[in-house]
Amino acid sequence: MFHVEHPEELLKVLAEAASEYGYTLDDRIRSELRMYVRELRVWSKKINITAITKERDIAIKHFLDSLACSPVLDLSTRRSLLDVGSGAGFPGLPLKIVHPQLDVVLLEPNLKKTAFLRHVIGTLQLKNTVVLSARIQDLAGEPDYQSHFDYVVTRAVRQEALLPFIEPLLTAQGQVVLYRSRPLDLPVEQFGFTLLKECRYSLPQRYGTRVLTVLGHA
Numbered sequence: 001m002f003h004v005e006h007p008e009e010l011l012k013v014l015a016e017a018a019s020e021y022g023y024t025l026d027d028r029i030r031s032e033l034r035m036y037v038r039e040l041r042v043w044s045k046k047i048n049i050t051a052i053t054k055e056r057d058i059a060i061k062h063f064l065d066s067l068a069c070s071p072v073l074d075l076s077t078r079r080s081l082l083d084v085g086s087g088a089g090f091p092g093l094p095l096k097i098v099h100p101q102l103d104v105v106l107l108e109p110n111l112k113k114t115a116f117l118r119h120v121i122g123t124l125q126l127k128n129t130v131v132l133s134a135r136i137q138d139l140a141g142e143p144d145y146q147s148h149f150d151y152v153v154t155r156a157v158r159q160e161a162l163l164p165f166i167e168p169l170l171t172a173q174g175q176v177v178l179y180r181s182r183p184l185d186l187p188v189e190q191f192g193f194t195l196l197k198e199c200r201y202s203l204p205q206r207y208g209t210r211v212l213t214v215l216g217h218a
Contacts, residue, residue: 080102
């Protein structure tokens, strides 16, 4: 059990950093984030959804880190996004909340976590958001998803386990965005990719430095 002394702290921290990522927290976003964290905390008391339960840690380690890739997304024409190993919904659900024009597929093999994800999607009434209880190697062979995604993102899956299966799922201009603790040291050409850029960013309040690695078709 845990106690929330400052229920608005999450929104306060997010609002302070929002301008760095090029968005504002309007009333809809605030309401949906508030409901999301409420459900995350309730479910985490019963099953292992996330070990991070403190308000400030959720705000920075989960929500802000998830939204860090917003500047690299070109949503004017490319809007389909696959979140591999979504877990409790990161980064896919925060990105969907802030960018509702996204069509999001959350890929997560754990049945308890997929039940949570479907519950949150229903609670927030998010449209064009699908949960698949499967692994990336399973999805790679599905005809309906060939050349389907403009973006494939992950915070949880090692690149060696991800990259061999991703290329057929991407559109011609599709990109892979890897959330990492350090720059990539893997020759991605062997998987049909090229390194487009790497962006280093710092989470606020000394929560550490992270790297976004962006890959495209070779």
